[in-house]
Amino acid sequence: MSEKKLILQSSPHLREQDSVRKVMMTVVLALAPAMAASVWFFGWRALLVQVVAVVACLAFEALGLLLLKRPMKEHITDGSAVVTGLLLAMNLPSSIPIWMTVVGSAVAILVAKIPYGGIGNNPFNPALVGRVFMFVAFPTAMTSWPKPIEGALDLFVNAETGATPLGMLKYVQKGTEGFSMSGAMPGSTADMLLGNVGGCIGEISAAALLLGGLFMLWRKVITWHIPVAFIGSVFVFSGIFYLVDPAHYANPLFHVLSGGVMLGAIFMATDMVTSPVTTKGMIIFGLGCGIITCLIRLLASFPEGVSFAILIMNGLTPLIDRYIKPAPFAKA
Amino acid sequence: MSGAGTGFKTGGVHPREAKELAPALPVIEVPVPDKLLVAVTQHLGKPSKVVVAKGQDVKVGDLISDLDGPISSCVHSPVSGKVLRIFDGPVVGAYRVPIVEIMNDKNFTPAKEFVADGKVPFDTPEGFVEAIKAAGIVGLGGAAFPTQVKLSPPKDAKLDTLILNGCECEPYLTADDAVMQTRPAQLIAGALVMAAVLKVRNVLIGVENNKQVAIAALNKALADKAHLALCSGTVPEAAISVVPVRTRYPQGAEKQLIDALVGRRVGSGKLPLHVGVVVQNVGTATAVFDAVATGKPLIERIVTVSGKAINNPGNYLVRIGTPLQALVDAAGGVKESLRAIVAGGPMMGKSIRALDAPVVKGMSGLLLLQEEEIQAYEERDCIRCGRCVDACPVNLVPCDIAAMAEFKRWADCIGVMDCVECGCCQYVCPAHRNLVLYNRLAKYYQRRIKK
Numbered sequence: 040m041s042e043k044k045l046i047l048q049s050s051p052h053l054r055e056q057d058s059v060r061k062v063m064m065t066v067v068l069a070l071a072p073a074m075a076a077s078v079w080f081f082g083w084r085a086l087l088v089q090v091v092a093v094v095a096c097l098a099f100e101a102l103g104l105l106l107l108k109r110p111m112k113e114h115i116t117d118g119s120a121v122v123t124g125l126l127l128a129m130n131l132p133s134s135i136p137i138w139m140t141v142v143g144s145a146v147a148i149l150v151a152k153i154p155y156g157g158i159g160n161n162p163f164n165p166a167l168v169g170r171v172f173m174f175v176a177f178p179t180a181m182t183s184w185p186k187p188i189e190g191a192l193d194l195f196v197n198a199e200t201g202a203t204p205l206g207m208l209k210y211v212q213k214g215t216e217g218f219s220m221s222g223a224m225p226g227s228t229a230d231m232l233l234g235n236v237g238g239c240i241g242e243i244s245a246a247a248l249l250l251g252g253l254f255m256l257w258r259k260v261i262t263w264h265i266p267v268a269f270i271g272s273v274f275v276f277s278g279i280f281y282l283v284d285p286a287h288y289a290n291p292l293f294h295v296l297s298g299g300v301m302l303g304a305i306f307m308a309t310d311m312v313t314s315p316v317t318t319k320g321m322i323i324f325g326l327g328c329g330i331i332t333c334l335i336r337l338l339a340s341f342p343e344g345v346s347f348a349i350l351i352m353n354g355l356t357p358l359i360d361r362y363i364k365p366a367p368f369a370k371a
Numbered sequence: 372m373s374g375a376g377t378g379f380k381t382g383g384v385h386p387r388e389a390k391e392l393a394p395a396l397p398v399i400e401v402p403v404p405d406k407l408l409v410a411v412t413q414h415l416g417k418p419s420k421v422v423v424a425k426g427q428d429v430k431v432g433d434l435i436s437d438l439d440g441p442i443s444s445c446v447h448s449p450v451s452g453k454v455l456r457i458f459d460g461p462v463v464g465a466y467r468v469p470i471v472e473i474m475n476d477k478n479f480t481p482a483k484e485f486v487a488d489g490k491v492p493f494d495t496p497e498g499f500v501e502a503i504k505a506a507g508i509v510g511l512g513g514a515a516f517p518t519q520v521k522l523s524p525p526k527d528a529k530l531d532t533l534i535l536n537g538c539e540c541e542p543y544l545t546a547d548d549a550v551m552q553t554r555p556a557q558l559i560a561g562a563l564v565m566a567a568v569l570k571v572r573n574v575l576i577g578v579e580n581n582k583q584v585a586i587a588a589l590n591k592a593l594a595d596k597a598h599l600a601l602c603s604g605t606v607p608e609a610a611i612s613v614v615p616v617r618t619r620y621p622q623g624a625e626k627q628l629i630d631a632l633v634g635r636r637v638g639s640g641k642l643p644l645h646v647g648v649v650v651q652n653v654g655t656a657t658a659v660f661d662a663v664a665t666g667k668p669l670i671e672r673i674v675t676v677s678g679k680a681i682n683n684p685g686n687y688l689v690r691i692g693t694p695l696q697a698l699v700d701a702a703g704g705v706k707e708s709l710r711a712i713v714a715g716g717p718m719m720g721k722s723i724r725a726l727d728a729p730v731v732k733g734m735s736g737l738l739l740l741q742e743e744e745i746q747a748y749e750e751r752d753c754i755r756c757g758r759c760v761d762a763c764p765v766n767l768v769p770c771d772i773a774a775m776a777e778f779k780r781w782a783d784c785i786g787v788m789d790c791v792e793c794g795c796c797q798y799v800c801p802a803h804r805n806l807v808l809y810n811r812l813a814k815y816y817q818r819r820i821k822k
Contacts, residue, residue, distance in 0.1 A: 046711040046747045049808040051718040051794030052738075053386045053542060054746070057801045059754055113749070159752035159802070262761075316757035316770055365766035368381065368626070368789065369636030 059158070062311075063118030065260045069251035070125055070306065076234045076244035080187035081133035083194045085240045089128040091137050095144035096124030103153030119158045123147055126166035129241025129302060130346070131173070134185045134196040139177050143169040163353045164313045167346050174346070182206075184237040203237045205298045209342040212287050220286065224293065231296040242302040245295075252305035261309040264318050268325025269304035269332075270295055276333040288337065299345035300332065307345070313353040320356075320363040327352045378617030379627035382764035384795045385619055386542050386718065388581060389744075393677035393684040395548035395584070400688045401701040403475055407450055407692035408729035409435050410462050411469040414509040415516045416442035423471060427454045432482040432668050435471050438504070444517040445507040447668040448473060449690035451480040461728045463714040464721050470729070473692070489664035491560055491602040496568040499663055506662035507669050507732075512536060512547075512623070512652035513715055515733030518659065521649055522568045528644045533566045533609075534632055537578040537585065537653040538616060538623030541716025544736045546673045549686045550654045551578065551585035556597035558653055559589070559611060561660030563602060566609045569649055573610050575632050576653070579622055580615040589613045601664065620718060621793040625650045627764055639789050654735075669732055676702040678739040680709040695726040695737060708741035717745075718794045748803035759796035759806055765789045769796035769806045776809040781820060784813035 077085040100120035104111050127147055131140065147169030152161045174181045184206075185197040210218035230236055234244025241248075255261045278291035294300065299307075308314060308328050315324050328348045335344025412418040419436040423429060429448040436446045452474045460470035494502070504519035524530060535558070539547040551558060562574050578586050590613050592598060599608075616622055616631050626637045628650060635646040643650050651659075654672065661667045670691050677684040682703025689698055695714075699705060713720040714728075715736055759769035767786045775783040787810050796806040 045709070045722075045724055046745055047722050047724055048711075048747060049805055049811070050713075050720060050722070050792070051798050051807065052711065052713055052720065052722060052740070052745050053717045053794075053798060054748065054803065055384070055386075055799050055801075057799070058803070059751055059801050062754070062756065062801050117751075157752065159754045259758075262757075311754050311756040314755075316755055316760050316768060318757075318761070321757075360768075360771065364768060364785070365381075365760060365763075367639065367786070368765040369638040369641075 059117045059119070062260055063122050065255060065258045066122050066306070067118065067125060069254045069260070070129070070241070072247035072250045073129065073241045073244060073302070076247040077129075077133070077240045078192065079190060080234050080243060081185060081240060082188070082191050082197070084196050085133040087137075087194075088131055088133060088135060088140055088240060089125055091140045092128035092144050093121050093124035095141045096120040096127070096148050099145050099148035100153075103148055103157065107153060107157055109157060114157065117158060120148065123152070123165045126306060127169045129306070130166065130170040130239050130299070132181065132184050133240050134183060134200070135180055139173060139180055142176070143173040146172040159312055161312060162357070163350055164307055164310045167307060167350050171346050171350065186237055187235055187243065189235060201237050203298065203342065204293070205336065205342040208289050212337065214287065220289065224289070228292065228296065231293070236297070239299065239302070242299045245301045248301040248305050255305075255309075262318065262321065264321035265309050265314060265325040265328075266304040268322045269308055269328045270300060272326045272329025273300050273332055276330055277337065280337055294333070294336065298336075298343045303328070303332070303345035303349055308349050308352070313356060315356055315359045315363065317360070317363050317365055319365070320359045323359055323363065324352050324356065327355065377614060377631050378619055378622060379630045379764060381766055382762050382795060383619045383621065383627075384762050384798050386798060388618070389542045389677070390545050390548075390581070392543065392679070393545050393675050393686060395545040395552050395686060398549050398553060398673055398686045398688050399701070401690070401693060401698055403450055403477075403690050404693055404697040405475050406455065406694075407473045407475060407690065408460060408694055409446060409449065409471045409473060409692035410729060410731050411436045411446060411471060413446055413515060413691070413731040413733065414444035415514055416444065416520070419443055419445055421457060421469060421471065423454050425454055425456055428452070429454060429473060430480045430482040432485070432670065442517060442520050444509050445505070447507055447670050449670040449692050450475040451478050452476040461725070462731065463723055463728050463734065483666065485667045486665045489666070491564055491606055491660065491664050493603055494663065496570070499564050499568050502663045502666075503659055506658070506667070508655065508658045508662055509669070509732050510652055511654035511658060511672060511732065511735070513719070513733050513735055515731070518651070518655055521651065522565060524569065524644045524649070529647055530569050530571050530644060530649060531647045532573045532575060532633055533562060533569055533571050534628060534648055534650045535562055535574065535576040535653050535656055536623055536625070536628055536650055537576055537582070538628060539582070540579060540618070540620045540623040541718055541720075541736070543677045543738055544675045544716050546675045546686055546735050547653050548582050548585050549673050550657055551582070552588050554657050555588045555592035556601055557660040558656045559592055559598035560601040560664070561656035561658070562611065563598060563606045563609060564659055564663055565649075565651060565656065567606050571609070571649075572607075574612075576611070576613045577616050577628050577632050578613060579618045581618040586613055586615055601660070620795065621764055621791070624764065624791055624793055626791070639786075672730075672732060672734070674698065674730060674734055675736040676739070677736065678741070679744055680706045680741040681739040682706060689730050691730055691732055693730045695728055695730065698730060698737060699726055699739065705739050706741065709739055710742050711740045711745045713738040713740060718798070719792065750804050751802040753802050753804055756801060758799040758801070762795040762799045764793060764795060765791060769810065770804075772813060773804055773806050773809040776813045781813050781816035784810075784817065787813040788817060790814065
């Protein structure tokens with residue numbers, strides 16, 4: 040027998056060959072189509088924002104691990120900071136100043152994640168906390184939307200900005216003069232699917248996001264419950280308003296494809312740390328996200344509500360997990 | 372109720388099967404060593420009492436230790452020879468326990484003549500149970516629960532089905548497969564005996580559909596009525612069918628198999644007999660046949676010796692009490708690459724530090740694993756992915772139980788007493804958390820709180 044010490048451990052002795060790092064890298068891969076779409080429509084500037092956010096998040100994560108006295112090598116390589124950075128960037132306009140991106144990254148990692156004990160322990164989605172902080176701190180920069188230019192691949196930001204479809208829709212809903220439903224609607228549904236509309240770096244292309252979602256489903260990193268419940272409830276809820284008053288309320292397909300619903304439902308709400316662990320809980324979580332998104336879009340003053348909706352449901356997740364348990368295997 | 376698609380309904384995983392390493396056949400006989408270490412207690416229940424003394428001569432089948440109380444079992448000498456000493460020695464899964472060391476005189480003198488080619492004799496159900504009890508038969512699937520206890524249900528139990536468990540859902544193991552392929556008629560005859568004892572007319576043999584040869588062998592024995600030729604005609608007939616079930620771990624867990632075969636769910640803290648079912652392992656059924664037909668006590672069994680760190684993996688027919696080292700030597704010895712030894716299957720077996728313990732009745736496998744087969748993982752923070760919840764076959768929330776256990780909040784470990792420690796949760800955990808260990812701790816402390 041060899042001199043090397045034998046492994047002694049509690050069963051099981053087999054493990055699926057998976058790890059937190061593999062899970063995180065799968066999410067990064069799933070974001071690749073959306074990253075490509077962002078470069079195609081917003082130029083290299085979009086990629087620059089993503090790189091800055093990732094590097095900044097990694098740096099702040101390293102600082103945080105020092106503060107937590109966690110082993111650096113194992114934890115910095117778990118990939119969670121990369122995902123947070125990428126998702127934060129996806130939620131920013133391509134024209135966002137670099138220093139603001141760094142500030143947002145600091146809030147995401149050092150306020151929303153590290154104080155709770157790092158990966159796995161944060162109650163709120165760090166990228167969304169960073170995003171909402173920036174939204175409040177830098178309202179102008181966070182709501183100026185460069186117009187997409189297909190294939191320009193420019194390093195500079197398109198100086199021409201414009202309102203997002205949802206921003207215009209808000210005026211239509213309020214009945215503001217000079218705003219009509221047809222004016223608010225982008226060119227075509229195809230434009231919305233592909234991403235040829237104004238908006239955040241990563242939210243514009245529904246097709247790219249769906250592709251990433253299917254990839255994560257296939258790799259079993261997410262399940263269908265949250266995205267389907269989220270998107271489905273947005274569709275139904277906005278559909279009811281549309282049926283009652285089509286002059287003021289946009290059609291449900293528009294609501295599903297516009298703004299952050301796709302990005303939120305597929306990538307943000309499915310963040311495993313901040314969403315319920317049971318499938319029933321996930322459906323409740325997704326429904327809540329969809330309904331709150333619609334409430335904000337249709338009845339509140341902000342044009343978009345995906346970030347707030349997800350954060351609110353993040354806050355409710357412990358309660359959902361406390362009450363929603365899987366059906367017992369059999370009644371006693 | 373039939374068809375290849377039948378299986379349990381919730382949770383489960385499908386680890387790599389790794390059964391090709393140790394094919395079911397051939398079954399190789401292990402040379403009986405000079406000294407045997409017969410553990411005095413080899414069952415679940417009250418320890419048995421030693422009935423031999425140092426220096427005493429014993430013959431094959433002589434009683435070494437006897438039952439103590441209703442839930443107990445006895446142990447017989449696997450060889451003839453002399454009792455060298457009785458000492459506290461190592462066994463798998465327990466601290467040091469009394470062990471009877473016997474010097475093998477190599478004569479194999481039997482205590483009484485065993486009936487070669489015996490048939491199931493005419494007997495009453497009580498007579499059969501007595502024979503099974505006297506032969507020291509315990510569940511050979513791994514739990515080693517005394518078989519006669521399972522065959523003596525309370526008077527008010529309404530039983531209708533006997534299930535034989537031939538799933539062998541643990542990866543690597545092929546010992547049950549070997550039993551089913553080599554002795555299908557004896558197995559079915561043993562099942563008939565147990566059905567007669569339990570007075571049930573319905574026998575289902577559940578076999579995972581990755582064991583087609585075994586399924587064919589059982590079906591052929593049934594078609595040929597080979598099992599009836601092994602009975603003296605006094606055992607009532609029963610409706611016997613072989614049911615292929617989906618290959619999915621833990622298909623062979625008692626409650627999961629019952630769910631798959633008869634669609635009934637055994638509740639929390641309840642036993643199979645509460646839903647009218649008794650489950651026995653296929654190896655146990657053949658041991659029952661041997662006990663009633665030949666009078667032979669349980670002194671040998673088939674053990675799968677497998678893993679990439681053993682030179683000749685395969686199935687080995689070995690006398691109970693053979694030191695594991697002798698079993699490993701018979702299998703060609705271990706390779707330098709050995710990283711872990713596991714007694715049992717890789718999902719529920721116990722990792723052990725040495726080969727000084729003996730083979731016991733409940734040991735279905737011995738795995739000698741090397742680097743790529745087993746790794747020691749560092750535990751990480753739970754990322755709440757919920758995979759453990761999806762994988763749990765009894766619908767627990769393992770990640771929450773572990774979180775509560777970490778803070779010693781044992782009473783808040785909800786439902787943990789239903790945990791069967793199958794290991795599915797820990798198998799899928801990307802954070803490599805020792806979820807089963809937390810469950811075991813929580814179960815231990817919940818039992819203590821109750822007391």
